Amino acid sequence: MQVNSKSSSNRALIIGLTGGIGSGKTAASDFFAELGVQVIDADVLARQALELGSPLLNKVYQQLGQDLQQADGSLDRAALRVRVFNDRKQKIWLEQLIHPWVREQIIQAINSFSGDYLILSSPLLLESHQDQLVDRVLVVDLPEELQVERTCQRDNNQRDLVEKIMNNQLSRKERLARADDVLDNSQGLNELKKQVNYWHEIYQKLARS
Numbered sequence: 001m002q003v004n005s006k007s008s009s010n011r012a013l014i015i016g017l018t019g020g021i022g023s024g025k026t027a028a029s030d031f032f033a034e035l036g037v038q039v040i041d042a043d044v045l046a047r048q049a050l051e052l053g054s055p056l057l058n059k060v061y062q063q064l065g066q067d068l069q070q071a072d073g074s075l076d077r078a079a080l081r082v083r084v085f086n087d088r089k090q091k092i093w094l095e096q097l098i099h100p101w102v103r104e105q106i107i108q109a110i111n112s113f114s115g116d117y118l119i120l121s122s123p124l125l126l127e128s129h130q131d132q133l134v135d136r137v138l139v140v141d142l143p144e145e146l147q148v149e150r151t152c153q154r155d156n157n158q159r160d161l162v163e164k165i166m167n168n169q170l171s172r173k174e175r176l177a178r179a180d181d182v183l184d185n186s187q188g189l190n191e192l193k194k195q196v197n198y199w200h201e202i203y204q205k206l207a208r209s
Contacts, residue, residue: 012115012118012207013206013207014120014136015119015135015137016122016130016133016137017029017120017121017122018121018122018126018140018175019123019141019183020144020147020170020172020175021123021165022146022149024185024189026043027185028121029119031193031196031197032200035197039120040106040109040110040120040121041122042102042121042122042123045105046102047077049102050075050077051074052073059097060094063090064083064084064090067079081161082161085165086164091168099124099128103133107133116204116207116208117203117204117207120133126178127170136180137180138181139176140192141172141185142184142185143186146186181199183195183196183199
């Protein structure tokens with residue numbers, strides 16, 4: 001399925017929101033949502049792809065092991081994360097399973113949207129080529145040491161796992177080089193919210209111009 005042509009006069013402006021783990025991408029997307037902006041969250045879609053009853057979930061158990069299946073049949077996501085970030089081949093296999101499904105859901109949501117602009121929030125926007133679906137890339141930026149600290153505090157993850165996840169994402173330098181716009185989240189949530197309000201006004205003007 002194709003996204004509606006960008007030349008179409010009624011085509012919404014699509015902003016791709018991304019950032020490394022622990023950067024504050026979810027907080028930023030929540031602030032946009034509070035302003036009434038529709039947010040398509042690729043993380044939420046990726047979770048749905050492996051919910052109980054999904055045909056993709058059975059493939060995960062067959063490929064990566066039945067021990068990932070909990071007593072109620074649902075996926076032990078923490079164990080899955082550890083497994084794939086310690087085995088690059090399995091990580092690639094999982095991405096090839098999930099990414100096409102997620103992309104299809106994103107395209108359907110974009111094509112059914114009728115407002116001025118929307119946010120596509122995705123941690124792998126650039127890595128998975130989802131940026132091909134957007135008009136501008138908005139990066140939530142944070143020094144890498146702060147990324148590690150905040151992720152360890154938030155998720156109670158071990159530092160070595162967080163660093164492995166970061167090593168499988170674009171570097172901060174690469175992400176910023178591909179950004180059209182930047183949200184600096186080094187100064188806390190109040191400052192982040194101010195910046196979201198600023199870009200919201202800009203995007204509204206761009207969408208209507």
